[in-house]
Amino acid sequence: MRTVVLSDLHLGNGQGYDIFAGAEALPAFLETLAHVPTRVVLNGDSVDFLMNDDPLGLEVARAVEQARALVAAPPTAAVLEALGRVLAAEGEVVIRLGNHDVELALAEVQAVFRCALRQPWRVARRLVFQRGDVPWVLEEGGTRVLLAHGEQHDPWNEVDHARLPGPGAPEGVVASGYRYSAGSLLVKQLLNPLKRRYGMRFLDLLMPDFQGALLAALAVNPAAVKLVFQRSSLHMGWHLLRRSVSALAFELEDSELELGLAQRVAGAGLTLEEQQALAELCGVGQVHFVEAEPALERAQQKLLRCALEFYARGHRCIAGDASERCFDLAPRRGEWDEACRLARTYRAGVVLLGHTHAARWRQDEGLLYANTGTWTWLMRLPAPEAPASVWADFLQELQRNPALVPEHQRLARLEQRFTAVVLGPHAQGGAEVSLVEWRPSGGLWALASTQVPPQQAGQCLAARG
Incomplete structure (x- = not known):
């Protein structure tokens, strides 16, 4: 089964703050994945619970009300229904929490999103939510692939998982005790x-x-x-x-x-x-x-x-014709250092992050690092x-x-770049990993692709910057 990883969709509620740009593009892309069993991973900030005028405080009733407003917005509803069709085609859908959607940790909120898939319960119940308190490590063809949203190394946006309630939370944790970043x-x-x-x-x-x-x-x-x-x-x-x-x-x-x-x-x-x-x-x-x-x-x-310095470096564009875009995929030093740290800690050959909204790709010193970018404007x-x-x-x-x-x-001017990472086992061993861009007028384009060789048992990468 191939795996497709996306992050930072920031699906909204249609109440004036929405920045999601893939209202037509993302359902079309997901539709192409429903023909072959596919695992779709939404790696944080899939929906945005901060884009409203409600007070900031974790309350179950308010979170459920916000979730209902989100799934009622036509662009969000279309994406969720497309994810439901991926599940119905014997695929998998995993939603990992980010710093804009911590409310997804609540069982009551998860129930709202399962209903929004518009599938029978036997299908909808297979939607998986992961808290994101630790990275998720997959194995593809003998290669360890690490997924994390990326806010863990951002002290201004770090999620306080120890106080976040919901399935899998520490015993005794309640919503009123959670503190936002x-x-x-x-x-x-x-x-x-x-x-x-x-x-x-x-x-x-x-x-x-x-x-x-x-x-x-x-x-x-x-x-x-x-x-x-x-x-x-x-x-x-x-x-x-x-x-x-x-x-x-x-x-x-x-x-x-x-x-x-x-x-x-x-x-x-x-x-x-x-x-x-x-x-x-x-x-x-x-x-x-x-x-x-x-x-x-x-x-x-x-x-x-x-x-705008951070943004300019993250999304560097070439001036000129609006249809001619060039984006710099090279990570900044801090990003690469964090990927190396995660690779060493979790013995991973591939590190996939999100959070920064900037698609990235670098293969060096036995490590492949990619950032899946964003589907916002x-x-x-x-x-x-x-x-x-x-x-x-x-x-x-x-x-x-x-x-x-x-x-x-x-x-x-506003632009868009719909990117994702596609990975699966390579025919010659190891993992085949690609950073792809979905272009509504031309389908899927590979921005970068490589084979990552399998790791030896017990190997701990010494990736360096």
Whole structure:
């Protein structure tokens, strides 16, 4: 049986926050898998329980209500029904939890999704949910293949599995004791209000780099960020952010309160004049709608470039014809180091992750690392080396069109890249692994493919960067 691994679908509820881009493409892709028994693995953030206006807190009744809203949304319903047909064709479907869908750990929520498959109970009951607290290691042709969502090495988004209730949870764990990650807090209390009240849809496309998303919002509309921050329970973070841009010392007893925001602002390299211009706009008291003086404009441009650095490296595009795209599959050093660590710890020859929304591929030193990418919308950015004038134009466009209305897009255009990993035993031994892209107009394309040889019994890879 071949295995197809996807991640970061972020299926939504149709209530204004949706970023899933494969409403037609994903059911069509899954339909091609229903003709031959196939194992489909959704490797985290399959659905998104954070994209709503509900309070952030794990309650069973609220989670069930959110699940019903998700499965009722036509794009989500179509994907789930397609997964049901994969199961009906004697395939397998495994859904592993990520940091945006921890509610899937609850048995009551799982029941909602099984019903949404639109299959008889004997078929629907074969849908498997995995908590994701430890990596899942498969064996294909004698090769150990490790699957994990990838948030475990991200301290801002790490899931507290020890306090997460549901089947397989530690004894005595209850929903009221669960605590969401810092990233989830910022999504709910800061980014969602900015999207809802100020139309900043572009923030969703920068996930999971929530710190970069907030800095991008600060660049586009500092006054809006100030208002939303002060109305949230994270106002301490605002004070630190404000003081960091005004070059004042500020000590915190609890370092976790800073959420990494001050370091990101510092990384923008603002001059003292630019810091003062931004601090004046973001000062204590009434919001000042000052004229866009040169120092403030430069500060906003620098903040935007700093904020989008992670995204630009993750989804690098070639400027030019919109139909001509080039994506950099080479992982960053930190990604590769984490893949090597997992390979050593779990004696794996293949490591498959998600979470970053950036498809990746590297084979080196006895290890194949791949990231399955995302099925959300992607935003085209200026080239990282573009001159300041191009970034100034990009900033002005986001200020005029923060909701990314298509007819007003020129630089900040939306794109899509539907990627997955396909693996199975190779005829000559070991595993055959491919990073593929589903193109609605042309079917399945292999971006990279290789044979990973079988491992010797007891072999522990010494993969190095």
